[in-house]
């Protein structure tokens with residue numbers, strides 16, 4: 001595949017570190033208007049989607065949007081049934097058919113090492129592990145740190161990454177000094193692992209009371225009478241049933257993850273992410289019409305995303321190569337079609353015009369050409 005080949009050429013050229021990666025996702029407008037969206041009851045929409053599935057076998061390659069979003073059970077675009085209706089944000093107008101592009105970018109030079117395309121209503125955090133696996137295959141390297149924005153900081157992501165020995169450098173879910181309107185936070189309660197209880201600032205014990213199996217959480221609660229008579233009550237709770245503190249079954253991993261998100265390195269990585277990741281998306285949008293689908297159906301959108309990512313990698317490779325070229329080029333411009341050997345990676349660059357690095361053509365040792 002062209003995209004994978006572009007990643008491997010960047011690895012060979014030394015543009016990929018492999019250990020630290022940046023993650024983000026972006027919505028893409030499908031090639032379908034809002035007028036193409038039908039609204040009906042869930043049963044009718046399911047029948048329409050089934051009819052599309054029979055009509056086009058390729059639909060089997062993607063999950064129908066109704067599998068993820070309750071709203072889209074009653075909506076379908078007759079132009080592109082793979083694209084569920086999604087709004088960009090609270091103040092961004094009405095929802096319309098959209099896909100979502102998920103991208104992993106290497107920290108060293110911004111090479112795109114993994115991409116995925118999903119219907120627009122797929123949450124970004126669930127793509128973390130698939131993208132990590134793709135990155136490790138494409139670059140043959142082990143990831144040690146993942147940088148992403150706050151929405152990737154889910155409990156599942158934190159626990160999985162820390163269990164894998166990967167540092168999560170996402171923005172913390174809450175600031176370190178968060179005090180919940182000035183009241184005691186969970187950090188003010190000490191956990192006693194021997195008795196599986198919390199000790200509150202007044203020295204009282206909170207015992208496990210309510211379990212939430214689907215969230216893997218347990219509520220530890222202080223007796224209501226004790227809290228009602230507590231002199232610290234004003235600073236602790238307004239509940240008449242006593243103060244409670246929630247604990248996850250993987251709390252030790254979560255605490256480790258939260259500590260890692262607050263390191264100086266994590267903060268620096270998040271600042272770097274702003275221009276590295278956003279710059280990658282901006283370049284795709286400004287130069288390659290990334291924000292709008294050219295074709296319909298999910299599998300075609302996947303091709304568009306692969307192509308754009310490959311072209312961006314090749315442009316980056318050519319840019320890095322061209323930075324070395326002035327020292328190697330003779331003073332006089334080369335005649336068109338003449339090649340210059342640029343190093344042990346086997347790449348050959350050919351300059352058609354002296355000014356634009358994007359005019360470079362990279363060739364591998366087998367002689368096949370990829371034009372940026």
Ligand code: SF4
Nearest residue numbers: 200202227230236243
């Ligand atoms: S209100 Fe209850 S939980 Fe809070 S400090 Fe007082 S006794 Fe402890």
